[in-house]
Amino acid sequence: MTSRDDAVGLEGVTFRYPGSDAGVLDIDLTIRRGELMVCIGPSGCGKTTLLRLIAGFLKPDRGVIRLNGEDVSTLPTRARECGIVFQAYALFPHMRVWENVAYALRVRGQPVEERHRRAHAMLELVGLAELEDRLPAQLSGGQQQRVALARALVFNPRALLLDEPLSALDAATRVAMRDEVRRIQREQNIASLLITHDQDEALSLADRIAVMKAGRIVQVGSPGEIYDHPADAFVAGFVGRANVLDGTVVNHDTIGTLVGPLLTRSHGHPAGSAVRLLVRPERIELASLEGGENVLPAKVLRDRFYGAVRRIDVAAGDGRLEIETAKREPVHAVHIPRDAVQFLS
Amino acid sequence: MLLRCITAAYLVYLMVPIALLMVGSVGQLWLNTLLPTGFTTQWYRDVAQDPSFRRAFNASLIVATITCIACATIGLAAAYAIFRAGSARVRAIARVLYLLPIALPPLVLAFGFILVFSSDTLPWLGSIWLLAAGHVVLALPYFLQAVVADMQRLGLRVLEDAADSLGSTGWQRFVHIVLPALRHSILAGLIIVAALSIGEFQFSNLVAGFLNRTYPIVLLQAFYGATGFACAATVILLALAMLASIGGALVAGGATRIKVAGA
Numbered sequence: 001m002t003s004r005d006d007a008v009g010l011e012g013v014t015f016r017y018p019g020s021d022a023g024v025l026d027i028d029l030t031i032r033r034g035e036l037m038v039c040i041g042p043s044g045c046g047k048t049t050l051l052r053l054i055a056g057f058l059k060p061d062r063g064v065i066r067l068n069g070e071d072v073s074t075l076p077t078r079a080r081e082c083g084i085v086f087q088a089y090a091l092f093p094h095m096r097v098w099e100n101v102a103y104a105l106r107v108r109g110q111p112v113e114e115r116h117r118r119a120h121a122m123l124e125l126v127g128l129a130e131l132e133d134r135l136p137a138q139l140s141g142g143q144q145q146r147v148a149l150a151r152a153l154v155f156n157p158r159a160l161l162l163d164e165p166l167s168a169l170d171a172a173t174r175v176a177m178r179d180e181v182r183r184i185q186r187e188q189n190i191a192s193l194l195i196t197h198d199q200d201e202a203l204s205l206a207d208r209i210a211v212m213k214a215g216r217i218v219q220v221g222s223p224g225e226i227y228d229h230p231a232d233a234f235v236a237g238f239v240g241r242a243n244v245l246d247g248t249v250v251n252h253d254t255i256g257t258l259v260g261p262l263l264t265r266s267h268g269h270p271a272g273s274a275v276r277l278l279v280r281p282e283r284i285e286l287a288s289l290e291g292g293e294n295v296l297p298a299k300v301l302r303d304r305f306y307g308a309v310r311r312i313d314v315a316a317g318d319g320r321l322e323i324e325t326a327k328r329e330p331v332h333a334v335h336i337p338r339d340a341v342q343f344l345s
Numbered sequence: 346m347l348l349r350c351i352t353a354a355y356l357v358y359l360m361v362p363i364a365l366l367m368v369g370s371v372g373q374l375w376l377n378t379l380l381p382t383g384f385t386t387q388w389y390r391d392v393a394q395d396p397s398f399r400r401a402f403n404a405s406l407i408v409a410t411i412t413c414i415a416c417a418t419i420g421l422a423a424a425y426a427i428f429r430a431g432s433a434r435v436r437a438i439a440r441v442l443y444l445l446p447i448a449l450p451p452l453v454l455a456f457g458f459i460l461v462f463s464s465d466t467l468p469w470l471g472s473i474w475l476l477a478a479g480h481v482v483l484a485l486p487y488f489l490q491a492v493v494a495d496m497q498r499l500g501l502r503v504l505e506d507a508a509d510s511l512g513s514t515g516w517q518r519f520v521h522i523v524l525p526a527l528r529h530s531i532l533a534g535l536i537i538v539a540a541l542s543i544g545e546f547q548f549s550n551l552v553a554g555f556l557n558r559t560y561p562i563v564l565l566q567a568f569y570g571a572t573g574f575a576c577a578a579t580v581i582l583l584a585l586a587m588l589a590s591i592g593g594a595l596v597a598g599g600a601t602r603i604k605v606a607g608a
Contacts, residue, residue, distance in 0.1 A: 055510055077509045088500060090507040094525040103521070104511035155512065 006030040006066070007191030008037075008054060013063035025215045027063070031159065034189040036182070038202040040239065041212030047195045051161050054193065067158040083152030083190075087164040088146040091136035094235070097147050098123065098132035104155035126184060142173040146180065153188055156190075160185065160192040164245040166201060167241045178205055180304050183256040198237050202288050203227065211235050211293040236278045241311075244344065248272065248294045255341075258319030260296050264341045267299050276344040281311070283340035293334040296321075302343050306316055347426045363583070368591060369576035381573070388577035392567075398557070398578065401563040402585065404473065408549075408559055409542040409589045411477035412484055416538045417531065419481065420488040425523070427489070428496045440493075447486045451548035458552050471554025479552055488534035495530030508604065532594050537590035544582070560585060 002018040008031040012067040016023035031037045039047045049182035054059045054065060056077035065073045072080050091100050099106075110118075125131045126146040136144055145165060152160060165181065166174045182205055185192050196202055202209050203223045210220045211231075230236035233244045247257035253266045255275060263278070269275055287295045298314035298321070312323050312331060323334060370388055372381025373532040392398050427439045446454070458479055465593075469475045504526060508518045546561040553559055560582055567575040 055504060057509075077506075078512045078514065080510075082510060084507065084510040086503055086507060088503060090500065092504060092508070092522055092526065093499065094528070103513075105509065106521075107511065107513040107517050151507075151511070318472040326389070337505075 007033045007068055007123060008193065009064075009069075010050075010054070010063045010067040011055060013050075013060045013067075014057075015049060015058055015060050017049075022046070022049075023215055024053070024212075027217055029210060029217060029220070031191045031193060032184075033191050035207045036185050036192045036194060036205060037208050037210060038194045038196060038206035039210045039212060040196055040199065040202040042238065043197060045199075045212040047212050048163060049215075051084075051163050051193060051195050054080075054159070055082050055084055055161055080325045081155070083155070083157035083160045085145070085148045085152050085160070085162040087163045087168055089136070089141075089148045089168070091144055091147055091151070093136055095136075096132065097128065097134050097136065097139070100136065100147055101132075101154050103151065108155065118154055118162040119150070122154045123147075125153075125187065126150045126180070140173075142171050142177055145169065145177060149181065149184060150192070151192070153184070157190070160190045160196040163193065164197070167198070169198070174201075181205065202239065203265050211238060213238075218223045223330040229342075230278065231345065233276055233278070236344060241281045241322060241324065243281060243284075245279065245319065247275055247277055249275055253338075254269070258317055259321060262315040262336060263294050263338055263340055265338055266341075267343060269343075278342040278344050279321070279340055280337055281322045282309075283337065284321060284323040284325075285335045285337070286323075286325055286327050286329065286331055287335035289333045292335070294338065295333050296336070298331055298334045300331050348568040366576045366579050366583075369572060370580045372573055372576075375572045385573070388573040389581075390569070391574055392578050392581060397558075397563050397566075397579075398560075401558050401560040402581070404557040405543055405560040406583060406589070407473060407476045408480060408557075409539050411474070412480040412542040413535050413538050414591050415481045416485050416488045417471055417478065418533060420485055420492060420534065421527075421531070423485075423574060424489050424492040424496060428501065442462075443489050444486050448480055451479075451483055451545070452551070455548045455551040458548075470552065471556045471557070472552075476549060476553050476557065476559070477542075478547050483545065483548060484538040484599055485535045485542045491530045491534035491537070492527060495527055499526055501526065537594035539593040540586050543586040543589045 010027050010029045013027040014023070014025055020043065020110075027050060031036070039050060043046045049058065053060055056072070056075060056079075060073060062074070064071055066085060067080060067082070073295040092103065095103070098116060101122055102115035105115040105118060105336075120129060120132060123132050124259040126149055128143060128146055128150070131139065131143065139147065140261050148165075162181070166177050169177060181194075181268050186258075194205060208220060208222055209226045211218045211226065213234055217228065218301040219226060219235050226235065226239050230239065230242075233242070236244060245257045245259065245262075247255040247262070249267075249269045249271050250261060252269055253264055255262050255264055255277060257277065264277075289297060298316045301313040301315055301320070304311045307322050309326055310328075313333060314321050314323060314327070314334060316334065321334065323331075369375055369381055371384055371386065373383025373385045373387075375381030420441055423443065427436055427443070430436045430439065458475065461467060462475055491553060501523065506516050508522045513521065544561060545559070546565075549559045550562050553562060564578050564582055567578040
């Protein structure tokens with residue numbers, strides 16, 4: 001249930017695009033004041049649909065959408081007062097930077113001096129005050145996106161919605177803009193929903209992450225919770241890298257898998273039942289061939305060097321593992337610590 | 346080098362007739378020589394004093410103006426509707442339909458007009474409005490083509506979504522965003538419309554009434570007379586087409602400035 005204090009609240013929101021199966025199903029989600037919620041999922045999972053529903057571009061078939069406690073489900077977009085940052089910036093090409101930022105104030109009938117003053121203040125916040133008389137075409141991608149952010153915030157919206165705001169930027173700018181978005185969002189203390197398919201972005205930006213799949217929210221939690229305790233194999237694989245192993249319970253602390261029998265912490269699964277295990281690649285250690293608990297002889301299939309780490313695919317037993325290590329030595333065997341083996345439901 | 350030669354040769358081929366027309370329009374006598382002999386402005390004065398040419402000149406300006414206004418109004422509404430159409434199928438069909446007049450000979454349209462508008466129920470054949478109406482059908486595809494392409498290029502839909510989220514009404518979006526963002530293509534479209542309307546002959550020749558014949562129709566008669574007179578009259582048509590283009594450009598530019606300044 002949503003509470004009155006939540007800036008954004010969705011209860012049982014369902015929407016289907018006419019004549020298709022695509023859409024979102026039975027979404028419950030709350031975003032608190034000042035919180036940055038990142039919604040992540042593969043393309044077509046409904047994350048942009050979710051944003052468009054909150055923004056009012058789409059109307060839910062069922063369910064209630066609240067902003068600051070008010071039911072806005074039937075209100076048109078312009079009455080919802082959500083600031084939106086679009087993937088392609090969507091700056092008005094014929095207006096100067098400050099006019100773009102001030103547009104929301106213009107349609108609210110504010111005098112031009114007031115518009116200019118507030119646009120200028122907002123441009124200072126995003127660090128572009130000196131470019132306020134330029135046209136959008138004269139700005140770089142990162143600068144344009146900062147103008148878009150200023151434009152979306154200038155009218156004190158009830159929520160900030162960001163639709164893959166960084167995906168059109170080059171890699172270096174993208175990482176810098178992440179921090180910038182976070183700083184500005186913090187300073188404005190505004191409930192925000194950011195849509196992305198980039199797991200690094202989600203993990204590094206979010207207060208909480210909502211993982212979506214096929215129109216449903218699979219799991220909501222802090223980045224740490226999502227990474228350390230993924231709800232299922234899909235979440236484990238989508239957020240971070242994952243070795244997901246299907247196995248059969250041998251006894252209270254041993255699971256038979258394709259890569260060989262693995263010792264785990266003691267668990268309550270009955271012998272003979274099927275379980276699914278998760279081992280994060282960075283938890284697997286290099287080992288010598290002498291053997292020991294959970295030490296598996298390994299044959300290197302691919303060895304990719306990234307500078308800080310190596311990502312290595314190895315064959316072990318009848319299965320495969322992905323490992324990530326900072327070590328430079330050749331790989332003959334790997335060690336999977338007991339507490340690195342997690343059970344997925 | 347070869348490319349430049351081809352381009353240069355084509356430009357010469359393009360410009361020589363126009364240059365000869367201009368020379369001929371101020372030449373006194375032009376019989377079997379390469380260039381005319383003697384200089385005179387007599388031909389221009391003759392054209393200017395000819396009542397049927399004066400009338401045709403005015404008729405062409407009026408028809409072009411009506412055509413431009415109608416194309417801008419109908420074209421913007423239609424372009425907007427086509428652009429916003431939900432399904433790609435509808436957009437594709439609309440595109441075929443609005444491009445159809447380009448493929449049809451104006452003669453076909455003229456015969457249709459004659460059939461429909463010479464009846465007792467709709468006896469409008471020969472009126473200047475009907476002439477302009479035909480020009481709208483012939484010129485609108487070019488206007489739509491320019492504007493719809495620009496809407497797609499600009500990503501107008503997202504711009505409107507952005508303006509919507511910032512609190513604007515539909516009308517505000519149209520005046521603040523759609524019109525100014527499209528000003529270049531509206532301008533380009535109107536220039537084409539004006540030039541087409543001024544130069545149109547096939548359709549106008551069959552549908553225009555005797556008292557509001559457009560300039561190209563009257564011009565045809567000039568070719569039965571003195572060469573200098575024909576050249577001068579043709580140069581005037583050329584000037585008229587350019588004038589209409591520039592006028593169209595100024596009108597559209599002015600309208601845009603008003604919208605932006607009215608902010």
